[in-house]
Amino acid sequence: MTSETAGTLAPENGIGQYGPRESMEYDVVIVGGGPAGLAAAIRLKQRAAEQGVELGVCVLEKGSEIGAHIVSGAVMDPRALDELLPDWKALGAPLDVPVTEDRFLFLSERGARAVPDWALPDNFRNHGNYVISLANLTRWLGQQAEALGVEIFAGFAAAEVLYRDDGSVKGVATGNVGVGRDGRPTDAFQPGMELHAKYTLFCEGARGHLARQLCERFGLRDGVDPQVYGLGIKELWEIDPAKHQPGLVIHTAGWPLDTDTYGGSFLYHLDDNQVMVGFVVGLGYSNPYLSPFEEFQRYKTHPAIRTFLEGGKRVSYGARAIAAGGLMSLPKLVFPGGALVGDDAGFLNASRIKGSHAALKTGMLAADAAFDALQAGRQADELTAYPESFRRSWLHEELHKARNFKQWMGKGLYLGTLMVGLEQKLLGGKVPWTLHHRHADHETLRPAAQCTPIAYPKPDGKLSFDRLSSVFISNTNHAEDQPAHLTLKDASVPVAVNLRTYAGPEARFCPAGVYEFVKNDADEDRLQINAQNCVHCKTCDIKDPTQNIVWVTPEGGGGPNYPNM
Known part of the structure; x- marks a missing residue:
């Protein structure tokens, strides 16, 4: 690794908005310190050690620390971890709660009907899997990466893709720090840093800010199905020890959603009398009055769920979009100088509600392709070995079997359940x-005039809560004097189109109270953006009907700080 003053570099790469930027050189730069990025970093260093070569590997993480922005169910299939770090148990990986029981319930407003164990398809069987905190596993993976010599820069957000003169990706630049809300440098100003690499791996998670730009520049989504998403909302609870069953995994479908709206819930029992309870709503819903956050709050009041939570204490809250399109929505994975990895591409298996094993596996596959290319003396070309090895992998086989899941479930609960059961249970996914x-x-949103408003009950402060108290326990914080990271292409659209046609859906689809319509002094409607509340779920960037809202990266270190999520 070398450091140099970037003032002598090409203007588009070396000069930022506020002047010259210094640069650092690596063999591989990895954007995102989640499971995919850390798996790639670990694999690269493992391969380098095996070959006895030096390899400079850097991981950029926008959260204040590794794991700070990680929120997931999660029940983890350890298959990929077995491949990455076969001695993970001896190394102290935080996989301590094996699944002991699976339950799947179809909920009506007051009742619950359990699916018999013999009728459960394999995608809802979790024998051999573990109930985990993915945030804690990610922190542990970070420790393993650093022990191998990976340089991890937490609190530094990759804000810009850099390109060579031939159009290949050269690396990334971190965001400036100390720019005021007015766009001018303050006394605390520090320019961003450029990180140059022979290959750059993008592992930002679902709806990555830079991945969107790469897809547009290189046409990575040309000819593939549109990506579709779900919004996952989660709370961590401490419950009565008498109600705690470590390893119990409960999934539900049905109420409170109507049968035409895709979604479902999870309730996972961890150790230490903790349970993780969450709700996923497919963002292809059509009624603009629907609020995923409020549906989650209603869900917790169901008799089959509240029995676990009553008398307990809510500890933390978080939300994140997940890419649920599956195999048919995967973009082209590679481009000159880099690759998309993990949920930045959309490798989650929605039928299993699992993505961490896919993130680890694709991180390893991308790392192998990059390492082999470097050893062959190549750089900045397309890592074609990565998608080729994916197509030969067990992960491709798994996703191929589940390729129709989200499409069937999007046709309604009853038809979807019937067809998924047929495909997965009777035919083993081989259709x-x-x-x-x-x-x-x-x-997919219909005009509000064509839809029925939904009356949600007020939160009781015991089982159900409001957005602001929820955001408070996510430990979310952003420096107040910085440019808003939730931007509008046209400031008139929220009122002129979204409010008038769709009844202002951004005030409901955001799970953090970022967007609200208020009156100005002239008694006219305006959209107020409370960017301080943003938990980086990306829902607004996905669901805004006019695609007028664009999420850009805030200062590094901003956003949620999730413990044990």
């Missing part, structure tokens, strides 16, 4: 037909 996604999530 000759393939369904396709036809619409992106932002295209």
Whole structure:
């Protein structure tokens, strides 16, 4: 690794908005310190050690620390971890709670009907898996990476993709620090840093800010199904020890959602009398009055769920969009100088509600391709070995079997359940037909005049809560004097289109109270953006019907700080 003053570099790469930027050189730069990015970093260093070569590897993480922005169910399939770090148990990986029981319930407003164990398809069987905190596993993976010599820069957000003169990706630049809300440098100003690499791996998670730009620049989504998403909302609770069953895994479908809206819930029992309870709503819903946050609050009041939570204490809250399109929505994975990895590409298996094993596996596959290319003396070309090895992997086989899951479930609860059961239980996923996604999530909202408003009950402060108290326990914080990271292409659209046509859906689809319509002094409506509340879930960037809201990276270190999530 070398450091140099970037003032002598090409203007588009070396000169930022506020003047010259210093640069650092690596063999591989990895954007995102989640499971995918850390798996890639670990694999690269493992391969280098095996070959006895030096390899400079850097991981950029926008959260204040590794794991700070990680929120997931999670029940983890350890298959990929077995491959990455076979001695993970001896190394102290935080996989301590094996799954002991699976339950799947179909909920009506007051009742619950359990699916018999013999009827559960394999995708809902979790024998051999573990109930985990993915945030804690990510912190542990960070420790393993650092022990191997990976340089991890937490609190530094990759804000810009850098390109060589031939158009290949050269690396990334971190965001400036100390820019005021007015866009001018303050006394605390520090320019961003450029990180140059022979290959750059993008592992930002679902709806990555830089991945969106790369997809547009290189046409990575040309000819594939649109990506579709779910919004996952989660709380961590401490419950009565008498109600705690370590390893119990409960999933539900049905109430409170109507049968035409895709979604479901999870309730996982960890150790230490903790349970993780969450709700996923497919962002392809059509009624603009629907609020995923409020549906989650209603769900917790169901008799089959409240029995676990009553008398307990809510500890933490978080939310994150997940890429649920599956195999048919995967973009082209590589481009000159880099690759998309993990949920930045959309490798989550929605039928299993699992993505961490896919993130680890694709991180390893991308790392192998990059290492082999470097050893062959190549740089900045397309890592074609990565998608080729994916197509030969067990992960591709798994995703291929589940390729129709989200498409069927998007056709309604009853038909979807019937067809998924047929495909997964009776035919083992080996079917000759393939369904396709036809619409992106932002295209599916109907005008409010065609829909029925939904009356949600007020929170009781015991089982159900409001947004602001929820954001408070996510430990979310952003420096107040910085440019807003939730930007509008056209400031008139929220009122002129979203409010008038769709009844202002951004005030409901955001799970953090970022967007609200208020009156100005002239008694006219305006959209107020409370960017301080943002938990970086990316829902607004996905669901805004006019695609007028664009999420850009805030200062590094901002956002939630999730403990044990």
